[in-house]
Amino acid sequence: LNAHLRVLGDWGTSHLRLFLSRGDEVIDRREGPGISRLEGNPEAALFALLVPWIASHGQVPILLSGMVGSRNGWKEVPYAACPADAKTLSRATLKFRAREHEVMIVPGLSCRNPRGAMDLLRGEETQIIGALDCHSVLATRRHLLCLPGTHAKWVLLEEGRIVSFQTSLTGEVFALLDEHSMLLRVRDDRSFDPSADTRAFDDGLGRSGELPRPELLHLLFEARSRQLQGELTASQAREWLSGLLIGYDVRGATELFPRESRDEPQVLVIGATDLAERYRKALTACGIPAISCDATKMTLAGLRALSRAA
């Protein structure tokens, strides 16, 4: 029975999520610090968390993906080149022994996007493999996936292979403006109104559809000037900014990866519920049907699929 036991780990910049799995079942979970929050070395941090599982089960193979394989992680695993699928990733997976355990770290991916620019991802490959494993419809034809987050990824699949992708800094730009800028910090004592917040998001989204499209850098200050004019509360300005940035991201992506026919499949958004819903709404506003699924589930499904292929 122990032969089917695996430790699966999603080790990103801010979080480590470990799953003890037997076949397709998760029998225990643990959480730890992300790669950028480690105080000691990654090996020590990992094995400290594994103590109870090793005590119960002895040696268990460990499969990890995410920033753990980056230059600032545990061991650098070179990016595998697109086009890629689970087999490509398995062949490029780094295998080594640590404290007598077999450790495998999944590589990230590199591609040339449709503009000819080099792009990179690390961690999202696992979610994409998970989506391919869960949604058999993705195995044929052409599909656009959207993985929103700090660095959002737009991913083009053809016949079940990852052929190209584009990174967008939407999430990070929003977070930086939200946390550090004076843009959203106008003094305002009005009370919170959820439906006005939703309208503000839709209004920001609508601005991204203006033609000719204004330069984004020239629209951002409106989040402040419209507060100073009493048109938006701070909370509404935040929603307006979210709609504006997501709208620009989505419009850019649909131009970079244009639909080839009207009956092309809907876009699959893989992300946390609230964020995925914002992107789904923005895609719909551009006339592009979209559905969403949960990122955490896709990560676990991807780790399982890569573990089977390893």
Place this chain on the structure above:
Amino acid sequence: LNAHLRVLGDWGTSHLRLFLSRGDEVIDRREGPGISRLEGNPEAALFALLVPWIASHGQVPILLSGMVGSRNGWKEVPYAACPADAKTLSRATLKFRAREHEVMIVPGLSCRNPRGAMDLLRGEETQIIGALDCHSVLATRRHLLCLPGTHAKWVLLEEGRIVSFQTSLTGEVFALLDEHSMLLRVRDDRSFDPSADTRAFDDGLGRSGELPRPELLHLLFEARSRQLQGELTASQAREWLSGLLIGYDVRGATELFPRESRDEPQVLVIGATDLAERYRKALTACGIPAISCDATKMTLAGLRALSRAA
């Protein structure tokens, strides 16, 4: 003689610069904390700095401009509407007495930009009035001014009046990415090469000229991916990002305020030397002739001109 004495003050978010002037001569200077860095109230902070001047000269009229007149400043002075000139600003200047001194605070300006959106500035009106006072050529015809900074302002003058402007968040977005993002923090031990830095700026600038213009949010991550691929050092990536953002700002501005004829006057860039030179270079790359002048000089000239008009 005392009748011509004035305290002129440029009181922005981060700095207070006070000038004791007699006619057109500055006879002393003092510096203090910006509005966002005050610990006590603005009146106390101001008069603490004025002690030696008041001891020598008694009561002196005080003219202030900048964020001191904002909602978070000393007293809120409503924005005057464009079109505007020195007379408009003087009429809208807030006058009151504090500790038996006459205090005047210059208003900011509001406008509808060519897209019909409301925009605001505060502090830059003084530099623009200074430029009008120093450069008589600005008094006739149509001129585009560029005031780069945290919130860059593009300002359209017609027949010596400020008719419209556009705020751009270029400087703040660059600073946030530079200070808080992982974008420019790839481990790299290569030595510094100034000419490669210049080439990286030009390369970023060049990217803004690609047609169709890619979505800016989709280009920012290249600052990181090109470091990871060994194409840019961290210092070069910073320059590349500066060129890219300034290029997008300038392209957007020249589309919003298109030149009406080939013999339209050159753009006047008012800013700190290094930043003004970056914008001048970007304008030149777009085929638009530009010259630059020092922002601090224009502020002082503007305060003098507004003091004469008050």
